[in-house]
Amino acid sequence: MKPSAKVSAVWTAFFLLVACGTVCAEQPAADEYRQMFRAGNFCIEFKDKWGERVLAGFKGMRMERTSYRFSESNAAWLNPLGKIFDGSGPQNPETLFKDGKYYQFVERDQAIMCDETELFGENLDPRQGWDTIAQKLALPDELAVFYWTDSFRKANEAVAAPQYVESFKKKHGAKEYDCDRYMGAIRTVAGDQDTKIVYDMLYDEGKLVWGESFIMRGETIYPVNTLEIYSMLGKQPTEAFKLAKKTKVYAAGTGDMSDLLEKPLQIGTMGEL
């Protein structure tokens, strides 16, 4: 090969690498999401197959609500007078973790509370759903690709943390998006890693809008979930943690006499705790 041909071959290789770098690399926002979740200060509004939800974290706190509009109550929106009589107070979350305590807001002005150290207590009423409360506050799987070690997630030893694999264009409905693909192996007892859980994160102009997950087993694809992201970075998480201070807080039922008499023990109000 002539020296000039060698030089041009090197340049061609260089340009190809640069071009590939711009097409194949992970979206820049992915790192922002990673930092945001690691710092624990975020507010996400999203919809998955179970419905619309708000999930927020702020200074070690976590909250979750299934109705995602949290600015004002529906009563206030429907009735302007409601603003005066009803809708002026903050709308409580449905699930909250604050200062080492989990809260479930069961009524508009009532919550039940369980300390995190007692969450595994055998005497807790299983119907109160304390066994799944941490999951409700955990990042959904599709977003957990950015922060797999989220403390509210219960790790499953069979599922390996997904790793970034490639980027490409992918259609969702009629529209085409920039897609980052992450994959994690689901290990068998024998150690095989042929079955994968795949997370496709779809971006529109650099913003995450869809998360799709499916299982890939050989040539067979099994759907898992589709997450629609309404907003990720836009909202201040502090707004999600405004609590109605008059909310009565009751201790989680442990099968004692107050449970039997169906008279839960009030331990204070949200403002006092």
Place this chain on the structure above:
Amino acid sequence: MKRGFWHTAVGLLTVTAFLAPLPFAAAAKIDPYREILRQGAYTIRYDNLTPAPRVTNRDRADLYGKSALSVERSDYLLHRQTKGVITAADGDRYEEVGDDKFVMCRLSKGGEDFFFTRYKKGDKTEYYGTGRNRVEANEKNYFAELVEGKSYGDADMSALINAIMPDGEKSAKLGRYRLAAAGKLKDGGEYEDYRAVVDGKDKVIRYYFNGDKLARIASASYSRRGDGKIDGRKCIINIREFSATPDKTLLKLPEGLKDDTKRKAKNDDKNAAAHSGKNNAEVPR
């Protein structure tokens, strides 16, 4: 729980611990049953003689959900012995667990799960799915099935059946069972013991055979908690049928139960194939 039982269980574990952990023996009596399950066409009818324990917060649900029918969450079935039926053919499955009055059912058909219950009211049978005598399909939770193992009725039976599946066909969460002992009993029956340590719990399962026929399964699992207390569970299953003949009458919604599912029109978009649960020749992009 009776002390005698634990003495027997601990004794059994100690004896098996000293035996070299053999892989599934080349000609174990359980082999034909594993093969029946792998072929995907079968009927299993069983009695779970050990009522489900009350679920506590130590049995925390996994992120991906449960695959077995949640008998322990039914107030009615909680302290009762139950009967179960599992039948499968052509990728469809039907499972039920309950007693003569109340049965929890799941029909998995074409990538959809129908959950419903069946009640006996005098001479009448009533179903309850999303409403009285009607049901809507749910998307099948493939992830739970993959990670937790396939469901075979209640959680006990599911664990005992998944234990005999090959290591390469079940999630790492389910444990590496090895043949620990086999022998003959005084009554002429034979047994095979399999053992594994799963999540720090010692688990032993004894499969009883009458000739070549799987007749009973007994299992014990235990671990010591931080406070020194033993945490365990025993279970006895009576197998009424375990055959390669599917009961196809069960693989459809029963008469009197209406399918109320509002299904979306089929999308021709190629991308939607990724969400169809069907075979795809290539990875969807």
